[in-house]
Amino acid sequence: MAALSSTNSSYVPGNTSFGIRGALIMCVREDKTLMYRGVWYGDNPFSFAFPTVMAKIILVTVISRALYWFLRPIKQPRLVCYVLGGIILGPSFLGRNPDVKSKFNQPRENELLRTLAIIGGIYSVFLVGVKMDTALIVRSARNAWRIGVSGFLLALTVTTSLTFSLVGHFPGILVRGPFVFYVPLALSYSFFPVVAHALEELDLMNSELGQLAMSCAMLNDLIYWFFLGLSVAFKQEKMSQSVQALFAFITFMIFTFTVIRRRILSIIRNTPFGKPVNEIYIVMVLVGVLVMAFISDFIGATSILGSLLLGLVIPAGPPLGSTIVQKTECFVSEFLMPLFFVHVGYSTDLKSIHNWQMFTKFQIVIVLGYFSKFFGTLLASSSCNIRFKSALMLSLIMNVKGILELIQFHRWKTNHYIDEQTYTQLVLSTLGVTMIVMPLISFLSTTQARFDLSCQHRGLRTLRSMARNSEFRILCCIHNEESVHGIITLLEASNPSESSSICAYVVQTSELIGLAAPLLVPYDKKRRQLKLAFSASTDHIIHAFENYARNSRGPVMILPFIMVASYKTMHESLCRLAQDKFIPLIILPFHLNHRYSIGSSISAALRQFNANVQAHAPCTVGILVDRGFSCGMSSDHFTYHVAMIFIGGPDDREALAYATRMSDHHLAVTVTVVRIVLQRTKESPFQEEEREMALDESSLEEFKLKNIGSPAAVWKEILVDDVVEMMNAIRSIEGHYDLVLVGRRGSWEVAMGEEEMSDFVENEELGVIGDMLASSDFCGGKVSVLVMQHYREGIRTVRTSSNESCTDKVGL
Incomplete structure (x- = not known):
């Protein structure tokens, strides 16, 4: 090993350290590079880099998964659990133990793990670019622009004012000049990939609120890419170097969005429609990620910028984008990306916090930055006539932090822009705000917040409420x-x-x-x-x-x-x-x-x-059990035979309303209404039952009056004493029908033992009658069935196995 010199310390062979510009440099012995032969030769696996790294990965994975299992009930994201797992294994807790430190905290092992973590970050950012739909910026409404920019600018104004006025009190920011401006920028961003990942974990991705949040975050990403490009010039020491670096960066971007993009599009054009992408193209793209990262690092930009640009020039979705995501996302998101999170936590040392006066002042700046982002988004949302509860949720979502913030902080520490204490404080603040915000969003997330952002009630529609001559x-x-x-x-x-x-x-x-x-x-x-x-x-x-x-x-x-x-x-x-x-x-x-x-x-x-x-x-919702219609269908001749089974209740009335509309088709469609009258065992029904019976009779009379003398409408009525007779009567219905209409839930179910009968229902979303009609026992399984459900409030969906119920009734 060549001798190294420093003005502050001298070289000492072995595992020693000395400071150069405040950085800690580790020197290690050459004998640690010997290949591990196995315990049978007397070798200690923890004396070699590769076995130690494997053991460390296993240990942090177990710790992080255990934390995720423990913290999942309070809606903590996996990022928090992985970083906490790294902190626990790092020098702040377990790493303080001499035995653990000697086995898991050696410089060679740390460098190997760091390399794997950086590769994980590169591929994670690449997938972020692949999945990002840049057209979302164009589709963003005016409200998204107003909310996204307002929250960002208020946070940037507050944090910039405080940072520049107190910069003399922050010795942890080692590099001054333009870099000081990047600290408040980092506290003001809301990154699209971070917001999208948080919404996915909260099951809010497809909600109207989630769509608005992602549009707002996409605008923040545009600002981030602009300043990331400028940082290539700002980080240089001389003006000539800045000009050269900026020219190289612009040339690199032009090359990426012209030459490389055309090559990517040619791959898509050469892929037959509906066929999988050739494996060689996938391999070329994945190797190209490392090539692009190397080039961007070579010209003075960060390595993640090259991988992000390559991801952006790949069109999202099939065939190429979705194939890349399918083949790589599991390995990257479940193995490589957690390694980066763990490394961030592992490199976070709580003992490095010693200047508590600086810590307090810098923490005030961070907290005020988060609050200004929150209030800026809240005020802008309120000005767009968004309900206060939805505006509150949106403001919390825009304060979620994640992988891109951690990558930025880690790069600052690696390049010695900030010291250990500032890095630790930024990581802990990121964890803290995410740990607070995510459970609050989950608590505030309700069905009403998902579907209605405005203050106006839009109303509901059913078939029976439609005007007869309307569209x-x-x-x-x-x-x-x-x-x-x-x-x-x-x-x-x-x-x-x-x-x-x-x-x-x-x-x-x-x-x-x-x-x-x-x-x-x-x-x-x-x-x-x-x-x-x-x-x-x-x-x-x-x-x-x-x-x-x-x-x-x-x-x-x-x-x-x-x-x-x-x-x-x-x-x-x-x-x-x-x-x-x-x-x-x-x-x-x-x-x-x-x-x-x-x-x-x-x-x-x-x-x-x-x-x-x-x-x-x-x-109203109809589920169509399609058995393959047997009717004739052509431009000149169309025949269709429908049977409607009416027992009673709002679902059956909606099915009857649909059958009534079909009966207007004259001789092309014949409708047979089979009314099954269940003899009441009660002498005096409840008031609610009387109201339902009156509505049933009104609907039936309307159908009869409308089809008086019509050969296309047939009326049948069957009297039964109990549920068993009713089921037998339904099974005995004969006729060459193309479709059977039925309500999902009849008025008889509550009174006649719905709970007992539901145990024998295989598909509860069809109801008891619908499930029986959809089985192969009814007409040999050759008749299609349409099960209608009237709008009802109070059904909560739950995730169940195939043998369990799909919905949970809550006070219908």
Whole structure:
């Protein structure tokens, strides 16, 4: 080892340290590089770097997972748990023990772990760029610009004023000049990836509040990228070096967004539509991440900037973006990124806090920065007529901190811009504000906050509340091509006419892969290549609906949408669309339709999605069990036979209202209403039951009067004494029907033992009758079933296994 010299200390061989410009330099013995042969040769594994690093990774993973399990009930994110795990293993706690320090805190092992952690940070930032939809900036509303900029500028003004006035009291900021401005900048940012990750953990990603928060954060990211580029010039010592560095940085960016982007787009064009991307391209991109990081580091910028730029030039979503995310995200997010968090915590030494006067003053600046960000966002949100509770949640969300802040602080410490105490204080402040904010957001998060940001109540719509000659709006959810024929036939049977045309909002859904933010956008084939690359069947699905609209016997308007979201929160965008467009009916495919083509995991996710829509929809919801319609469907001839089973209750009345509309189709659609009258065992029913019975009779009389003398409407009535006779009567219904309409829940269920019967129900989202009709026992499983549910308040969705209930009734 070459001798090193310092004005303050001299070189001492072995494991020694000496200071150079305040930095701690470690010298280690050469014999530690010998290859570990195993315990059988008498070698101690903790005397060698690689076995020690593996043991350290195992230990911190166990500690961090244990912390996550312990802190998860109070809604603490994994970032907090991983950093705390590193702090516990580091010099602040376990690292103070001489035995632990001698085995786990040696310089070679720390450097190897640090290298792995930095690589983890590079790939994490790369995935952030891949999943980021830069078009979100263009789509952001004026409110997002106002809120995002207002919160940022107020926080920046307060922290900059305090930092520059007190900079003489902060000896921990080792580099002065322009860098001092970057400290308040770091306290004022709200990074898009951090906000998106927090919203995902809180299940708020698809909410209206979450969409607004991500739009606001995206504007902060634009400001961050601008100042990050300027830092390349500011960090140089001479003006000539600054000019050269800035020129190299601009050239690097131009090269990335022209040459590299064109190459990426050519890879996408060369990939056959609907086919997977060639493995060699994936490998080239992943190696290119390290190449871009090396180049950006070489020209004087930070290494993460190169990986971020490469991620940004890759179009989000399929085929390339989603493939990269699918193949790498698990390893990066579950292994490499936690290593970085652990390293941040491991390098945080609480004993380094010794100047408490500086600590107090700097902490005041940090806290005031967070409060100014909070109040700036709150005031701007209130000026946009956002409810106070939603504005409060948005202000808290914009104060969430995460990986990009920690990467920035770690880079400052590595480059000796700040000392150990300042670094430790910044890390602890980041942990503290995140630990406080996340549980508060979770506590304030309610269904009302998710769906309604404004102060105005938008109202609800049902089929029975519709005017007879008004436009009939239906929201149809499509997951795959197999559902198209059944939905189109149902639309035609819904009787589009000149006096009451049909407006169908067709939403084609895809799972959120390769995107940080969910999307619900109108379908535009001409601009498809410029935006998200949709699934291979999207064009076929939309073309089929548009072709039907051109050839329908009545006026039908198709408004296609593309929704890319996580299945667990997809219902929020769907319900918000139904609320905004005043849609009275949502049609969902049954999760077991074509289950062999979609797989069991997707089928389970769709079942939970259907249950979530039933629980939160502001209108009537119909679940279509599609057995393959047997009716004739052409432009010249259309026949359709519908049976409607009426027992009583709001769900059955909605089903009857839909059947009444179908009966207006004259001879093309025949409707048979089978009323099953359950003999009441009570002498005097409750007042609520009397009201329900009166509403049932009113709906039935309306159907009868409307179809007097019509050969397309048939009326049947069956008297039964108990539930067993009722089930037998339903099973005995004969006729060549294409569709059976039924309500999800009848008025008889509470009084006649719903709890006992629900034990035998396999699909509770269909109800007792609907589940029986959907089984293979009814008409050999060849008749399609549409189960209708009237809007009801107080259903809470829970995650359950396939054999358990999907919804929990809470005081309907």
